[in-house]
Amino acid sequence: MTDTASIANDRFGLGARPETRVPGDVRGWLAEQLRAFEPNPTDISDLASTADLITDLAESRGMMQAARRSGSSQSQDEVRQARLEVTRRDRRNAFAAGAARLRIAAQSETPLAERLVHFWSNHFAVSAERLPVRSLAADYEFRAIRGNLTGNFADMLRAAIGHPAMLTFLDQTRSAGPNSALISRINARRNNTQLGLNENLAREVLELHTLGVRSGYTQDDVEELARALTGWTVAGFARGGMRRFVDGEPGETVFIPELHEPGARTVLGKRYPEVGEAQALAILGDLALHPATARHLATKLARHFIADVPPQSAIVRLERAYLDSGGELGAVYDALIDAPEVWSAPRDKFRTPWDWIVATVRTLGPNAIPRNPQALHRLFEMLGQPVWQPGNPSGWGDVASDWASPGALLSRVEIANRLTMSAPRNARGHFDPRSLAQSVLGEALQPATAEAIARAEAPGMGVALLLSSPEFMRR
Amino acid sequence: MDVNLTRRQILLASAIAGAGISFPRVAFAAGQQKRFVFVLQRGAADGLSLVQPHGDPALRALRERLVDEDARPLDGFFALHPALEQTAAMFASGEARAWHAVATGYRARSHFDAQNVLESGHAEPYASDTGWLGRLLPLLPGTPGALALSAAVPLTLRGSLPVGTYAPSRLPDPSEDLLARVAMLYGEDAQLGPLWEEAMRTRMVASDIGENAGRNGQQVGELASSLMMADRGPRVMMVETGGWDTHQAQPARLATQLRGLDGLLGALRTGLGDAWRDTLVLVATEFGRTAAINGSLGTDHGTASAALLLGGGLPPGDKVIADWPGLGAAQLHQNRDLRPTGDLLALATGAVADHFGINRDRALAALRG
Numbered sequence A: 001m002t003d004t005a006s007i008a009n010d011r012f013g014l015g016a017r018p019e020t021r022v023p024g025d026v027r028g029w030l031a032e033q034l035r036a037f038e039p040n041p042t043d044i045s046d047l048a049s050t051a052d053l054i055t056d057l058a059e060s061r062g063m064m065q066a067a068r069r070s071g072s073s074q075s076q077d078e079v080r081q082a083r084l085e086v087t088r089r090d091r092r093n094a095f096a097a098g099a100a101r102l103r104i105a106a107q108s109e110t111p112l113a114e115r116l117v118h119f120w121s122n123h124f125a126v127s128a129e130r131l132p133v134r135s136l137a138a139d140y141e142f143r144a145i146r147g148n149l150t151g152n153f154a155d156m157l158r159a160a161i162g163h164p165a166m167l168t169f170l171d172q173t174r175s176a177g178p179n180s181a182l183i184s185r186i187n188a189r190r191n192n193t194q195l196g197l198n199e200n201l202a203r204e205v206l207e208l209h210t211l212g213v214r215s216g217y218t219q220d221d222v223e224e225l226a227r228a229l230t231g232w233t234v235a236g237f238a239r240g241g242m243r244r245f246v247d248g249e250p251g252e253t254v255f256i257p258e259l260h261e262p263g264a265r266t267v268l269g270k271r272y273p274e275v276g277e278a279q280a281l282a283i284l285g286d287l288a289l290h291p292a293t294a295r296h297l298a299t300k301l302a303r304h305f306i307a308d309v310p311p312q313s314a315i316v317r318l319e320r321a322y323l324d325s326g327g328e329l330g331a332v333y334d335a336l337i338d339a340p341e342v343w344s345a346p347r348d349k350f351r352t353p354w355d356w357i358v359a360t361v362r363t364l365g366p367n368a369i370p371r372n373p374q375a376l377h378r379l380f381e382m383l384g385q386p387v388w389q390p391g392n393p394s395g396w397g398d399v400a401s402d403w404a405s406p407g408a409l410l411s412r413v414e415i416a417n418r419l420t421m422s423a424p425r426n427a428r429g430h431f432d433p434r435s436l437a438q439s440v441l442g443e444a445l446q447p448a449t450a451e452a453i454a455r456a457e458a459p460g461m462g463v464a465l466l467l468s469s470p471e472f473m474r475r
Numbered sequence B: 001m002d003v004n005l006t007r008r009q010i011l012l013a014s015a016i017a018g019a020g021i022s023f024p025r026v027a028f029a030a031g032q033q034k035r036f037v038f039v040l041q042r043g044a045a046d047g048l049s050l051v052q053p054h055g056d057p058a059l060r061a062l063r064e065r066l067v068d069e070d071a072r073p074l075d076g077f078f079a080l081h082p083a084l085e086q087t088a089a090m091f092a093s094g095e096a097r098a099w100h101a102v103a104t105g106y107r108a109r110s111h112f113d114a115q116n117v118l119e120s121g122h123a124e125p126y127a128s129d130t131g132w133l134g135r136l137l138p139l140l141p142g143t144p145g146a147l148a149l150s151a152a153v154p155l156t157l158r159g160s161l162p163v164g165t166y167a168p169s170r171l172p173d174p175s176e177d178l179l180a181r182v183a184m185l186y187g188e189d190a191q192l193g194p195l196w197e198e199a200m201r202t203r204m205v206a207s208d209i210g211e212n213a214g215r216n217g218q219q220v221g222e223l224a225s226s227l228m229m230a231d232r233g234p235r236v237m238m239v240e241t242g243g244w245d246t247h248q249a250q251p252a253r254l255a256t257q258l259r260g261l262d263g264l265l266g267a268l269r270t271g272l273g274d275a276w277r278d279t280l281v282l283v284a285t286e287f288g289r290t291a292a293i294n295g296s297l298g299t300d301h302g303t304a305s306a307a308l309l310l311g312g313g314l315p316p317g318d319k320v321i322a323d324w325p326g327l328g329a330a331q332l333h334q335n336r337d338l339r340p341t342g343d344l345l346a347l348a349t350g351a352v353a354d355h356f357g358i359n360r361d362r363a364l365a366a367l368r369g
Helices: A003-012 A026-036 A050-070 A073-107 A111-123 A133-148 A153-162 A164-169 A181-189 A200-209 A219-229 A240-245 A277-288 A291-305 A312-324 A329-338 A340-344 A353-364 A373-383 A406-419 A433-444 A447-454 A459-468 B005-019 B059-066 B085-092 B111-120 B132-139 B176-186 B192-201 B212-229 B250-278 B344-356 B360-368
Strands: A232-234 A253-255 A265-267 A270-272 B035-041 B096-103 B146-149 B236-241 B279-285 B305-310
Touching: A003 A026, A003 A111, A003 A340, A003 A433, A026 A111, A026 A329, A050 A073, A050 A133, A073 A111, A073 A133, A073 A353, A073 A373, A111 A133, A111 A291, A133 A153, A133 A164, A153 A164, A153 A200, A153 A277, A164 A232, A181 A240, A200 A219, A200 A277, A219 A265, A219 A277, A265 A277, A270 A277, A291 A312, A291 A329, A312 A329, A312 A340, A329 A340, A353 A373, A353 A406, A353 A433, A353 A459, A373 A406, A406 A459, A406 B176, A406 B192, A433 A447, A433 A459, A447 A459, A447 B176, A459 B176, B035 B111, B035 B212, B035 B250, B035 B344, B059 B250, B085 B096, B085 B250, B085 B305, B096 B344, B132 B146, B132 B236, B132 B344, B132 B360, B146 B212, B176 B192, B212 B236, B212 B250, B236 B250, B250 B279, B250 B305, B279 B344, B305 B344, B344 B360
Parallel strands: B035 B236, B035 B279, B146 B236
Antiparallel strands: A232 A253, A265 A270, B096 B305, B279 B305
16 A cells, blocks of 8 residues: 555545555546445435335324314323334434444445545534434435535535425524515414514525635625525424415425515625525525635535645635536545645544544444444444534534544543454454554554554454554544 | 433442431421532633633733633623523523632642642642541531542542442443553654543543533533432532643633533533522632633633532622732733632632531631641
8 A cells, every 4th residue: 555545545535444455546546436426325225214204203293283282181192102103213213324324434435425425414414313303314415415426516505405404404494484475464463473584594504505604795695595595495394374384295395485585685796586486596506606605615625635724725726626617516526636735734634433433344344333223323422423413503523623632532442442342353264453454554554553553462452552543543 | 421210329329328328308407408519620721711801901912812702791891601501591590600810729730739729628739638528518407418420539528428429431441451552652642642641630530521512511410410319319419520621722622611511500400400499509620721822722721710600599699709800911920820819719618608508617617627
């Protein structure tokens, strides 16, 4: 392995597997991974259908409301039991989806593409602690992100923003045009609770997904985008008085013209005429191509792939590729693969808990980790990064200070210890920790670490030291 | 931290039984339902970030990048760190207040010596084998059981009465040998070396409240309140937290820590339910940090800091109590630290005495032991 092979494996990829052989044309190998990427591997298609889950969930909600209205305590109990069962099944499925995500990453032959899936999924973060987002989070990443990984950013943006997981997570299901046909009628009849605009999604689109914080947009822009977005909602999960006007399969994104705020909108100084659902799509398309968006995305990519404080030259390079291609992500990835900064920056990116576990499983093989998806979920919780639960729309942090802490290091060493307490083996027999370290770290392996591993009192401890080593903590 | 209730109860029962304490089931006299929780911040928490003196004209020149303009205003001069969301609500409802510019009598800058002074209550480090709270325990009405959320009884609680401990363990411990080898691996690593040393120092502490996006803090608070609310549970508790030694990257690290602390305090309040009215919580650290920012976006060991006092039955008073010394160059202690103008231990002892309805002079005599 050459030095560039370990960069390809660890910085671009998800860590080497012992059997990984990096060909001489390292950059060609990376580019080929993007072409060979499988958006819909069998691990995903084997999962329970999200549509079924959501239908059951929406039905149980409806039944609960009906039972409450009827006032019968017996039927309320029955419904509560049924609802509990739906919730339980949903939790099991969420754990199974998280385990599938890890399996895909751990076995992937296209690890660069998988890393990009994780990157974009975090860029467009939803947090799945609560229903119904918990039911939708896996489908969100599997469809909106994986399905648009190498296309145009505008398409990924529209798919992510329009996915029911995002619409429920950021309260779009509570938003409606105050002057829309339905809401003006409802509000005229009420005098206390007025239905209207919720700007949560619009604000995050500008602040997190496109332009970036403090990039010059104003509160007026937020409100105008929020008005343009009205009408978009999720069938089965619309809130309050709007519920009965929203038709469609439960869990499906729908546009309800009667909830849409009428009139032209002005965002960032440009006027968008009233064209119903196409109005928000037109704004999103322009936001995707805005120079501030290019700068924002280029900075985040450079931070992820190069350094916590990325070099300006690399940001400019990625930004230019983005703008020149009109937001084509494939062109940006090509620029990233060719950026000299990626190949020259020191190995200083501290692995996130997710990265560290994925690299660990790629090193030890799939049998080294808990088979039970719930136990696996607890493992990620212990490390501080449960899958699809960053807790906020800005996603997980991407710099060392977010993750490198005394407790985090100790947890990793404890887990490394546990996973290697019985010496791991591969199909051919015992692992020799010395050759294992050599094959997964390659040129990145430092003499002091190699020596510590060689001097371990047992093979299991040698592997624990490999997983705990400074080289393995970083990429 | 993942503890099931049964195991929790068994351990608690044995902790109490081991302590040889029995509790009357009913008929509490005045003061006998009062509770006290001491949250010790090991590692020197930055009081100037916790409760930020936005009104001090010298603040921004000293540490512009550490000032949170979105901090929550308390009284027109001080503002609470933005991560302290639930705590801010308690400030608003009169259930929390801060003491500022407070310190023990210790004036050097060693963590270990300063923690020893804060815990023992003595002016000199290593002058006593007992702690101020341990010496106060026999004076408290109804002999409240005491429990520390740690593997060993911290000095603070040591005295004539037995004290229970409870250390939630998550995983089989790695051997000391492996830990020592990892220490060697990290020895030359400028980033991992210091982190590992810190991890080894605080390994036995129920700390890491900032881990897991602050949720560990909440879990510690839930655990502490459930232990206290258990039948015949302890009414005095100590929780040790680590991770406050923010020499570098302070804004991100401290925000995480404070989110954890906020979760801990919020979970205590929620978990104690009606008993919150009878509960006093003290959050304090061994010393503060430098008034000025250092070269690595952090702060170094200082002198005075801030302490928090919380509870459902706090007597009315100002949100921040301070004889504010100012941050001007001439006002700083040794031209670098917030000057102490209040005696942390005397204030704490007085608050505990008032809370339990015991004579202040007797309590202060016990403090000086």
